[in-house]
Amino acid sequence: MRQRRRESIIGHGVLIVAAVIALYPFLSILALAMSRPGARPTGAGLPTSLYFGNFAEAWERGLFSSALMSSLIVAVSVVVGTLAVAVPAAYALVRGRSMILSVLTGVLLLGLVMPYEATVIPLYQMFQSWGLLNTYWALILPQIGLSISFAVLWLRVAFDQTPPSLAEAAALDGASRLRTLVSVILPVTIPALVTLGTLLFLFTWNEFLLALVLVPDEQSVQTAPLALSFFSGNRRLSDPGTTAAAAVLVALPVLVVYIMFQRRLISGMFSGAVKE
Numbered sequence: 001m002r003q004r005r006r007e008s009i010i011g012h013g014v015l016i017v018a019a020v021i022a023l024y025p026f027l028s029i030l031a032l033a034m035s036r037p038g039a040r041p042t043g044a045g046l047p048t049s050l051y052f053g054n055f056a057e058a059w060e061r062g063l064f065s066s067a068l069m070s071s072l073i074v075a076v077s078v079v080v081g082t083l084a085v086a087v088p089a090a091y092a093l094v095r096g097r098s099m100i101l102s103v104l105t106g107v108l109l110l111g112l113v114m115p116y117e118a119t120v121i122p123l124y125q126m127f128q129s130w131g132l133l134n135t136y137w138a139l140i141l142p143q144i145g146l147s148i149s150f151a152v153l154w155l156r157v158a159f160d161q162t163p164p165s166l167a168e169a170a171a172l173d174g175a176s177r178l179r180t181l182v183s184v185i186l187p188v189t190i191p192a193l194v195t196l197g198t199l200l201f202l203f204t205w206n207e208f209l210l211a212l213v214l215v216p217d218e219q220s221v222q223t224a225p226l227a228l229s230f231f232s233g234n235r236r237l238s239d240p241g242t243t244a245a246a247a248v249l250v251a252l253p254v255l256v257v258y259i260m261f262q263r264r265l266i267s268g269m270f271s272g273a274v275k276e
Contacts, residue, residue: 026251029244029247029248030244030248032240032241032244033054033055033241033244033245033247033248034050034051034052034054034245035051035054035241036051036053036241037239037241051241054239054241054242054244054245055245055248055249057239057242057245058231058242058243058245058246058249059249061231061242062227062228062231062246063219063227064224064227064228064246064249064250066219066220066222066227067222067223067224067226067227067228067250068224068249068250068253070136070220070221070222070223070224071205071223071224071225071253072253073136074136074139074140074143074204074223075200075201075204075205076201077136077140078140078143078144078147078200078201078204079197079200079201079204081140081144082144082147082148082151082200083151083193083196083197083200085144085148085151086147086148086151086152086154086155086196087155087181087186087193088181089148089152090151090152090153090154090155090156090158090159091155091159091177091181091185093105093152093156094156094159094160095167095177105153105156108148108149108152108153109149109153110149111146111148111149111150112149112150112153116146117209119142119146120209120210120213123138123142123210123213123214124213124214127214133214133215133217134214134215134216134217134218134221135215135218135221136221138210138214138215139207139210139211139214139215139221139223142210142214143204143207143210147200147203147204151196151200154192154196155189155192155193155196157192158189158192158193159185159189161189162185162188162189166180166184166185166188167180167184167185170183170184194261195261198257198258198261201257202254202257202258205223205224205225205253205254206225206254207223207225208225208226208229211223211225211226212226212229224249224250224253225250227250228246228247228250231243231246232246232247
């Protein structure tokens with residue numbers, strides 16, 4: 001009993017230290033964003049008086065309303081497009097038994113290990129020839145393609161964990177494979193789907209390199225991370241508090257999404273960890 005209590009105390013102590021280390025940068029930026037010009041706080045301590053003028057100034061000068069809307073359009077489109085392709089592809093890999101499907105699985109593994117930075121220049125040349133630079137398509141299509149490998153392999157594991165008896169029972173009732181997938185398999189794997197969608201949303205929202213290369217000249221299409229980079233890099237308008245407020249505005253939607261789907265995110269990560 002004493003040994004178990006000691007282990008619990010040590011475990012909680014490690015978690016508290018890890019939480020402090022993880023929260024320190026965010027609290028420092030938040031404290032800087034909520035301080036008045038000329039009265040900057042030191043460390044991660046909150047300012048003596050809260051000041052929200054930096055957020056209004058950053059919102060107005062950085063045009064973040066357009067940037068946040070662009071990020072939302074791109075992120076949602078990538079999540080929906082990736083799931084629309086990955087769900088039937090993963091189900092085919094699980095239920096199919098041909099050699100071609102085994103080869104495709106190996107090709108998908110190559111998509112995970114290939115550094116996506118190597119694809120930026122070819123993507124630029126391709127979209128330039130198609131006349132799609134500085135458009136939403138230049139951000140949506142490449143990120144769907146780059147997410148397919150991860151999404152298919154993730155869902156392949158989730159579908160493989162579903163009991164075969166479910167699909168067999170649906171087949172006996174006369175359901176087609178598509179009907180079995182939509183009405184039987186997908187409801188069982190909702191935690192994995194929600195987790196995958198959340199991860200894809202977070203990855204897409206934070207994407208910076210593709211936006212920098214493929215949409216550098218069209219402000220109405222620029223995403224929030226790119227707008228933040230241009231805003232913080234403008235020395236003429238640079239102010240630490242305003243820049244920190246802009247960073248909080250860009251990070252806030254990601255934080256909200258994580259809080260909303262936190263439980264499903266964690267359960268989806270561990271649902272396929274142990275095969276029954």
